Amino acid sequence: MKAVEIFRLKKSFSPNSSEKLRQEAEDFINDKHYQGYRLISTSFTIEGAQVFAFITMKRPNTY
Numbered sequence: 001m002k003a004v005e006i007f008r009l010k011k012s013f014s015p016n017s018s019e020k021l022r023q024e025a026e027d028f029i030n031d032k033h034y035q036g037y038r039l040i041s042t043s044f045t046i047e048g049a050q051v052f053a054f055i056t057m058k059r060p061n062t063y
Contacts, residue, residue, distance in 0.1 A: 005037075006055070036059075041056045
């Protein structure tokens with residue numbers, strides 16, 4: 001079992017899409033935190049007409 005997981009969230013680019021993705025990423029991180037995950041890093045990027053959030057988290061009960 002791997003100790004680290006990388007999650008990818010994406011939204012189509014539109015007005016306020018970056019704010020919507022930021023809120024979705026925040027809610028996702030909070031949900032995973034309550035499941036025992038620990039946040040390592042978060043990054044956002046735009047590729048073409050998509051806005052991506054890459055979230056790296058440490059799995060629960062791993063060293």
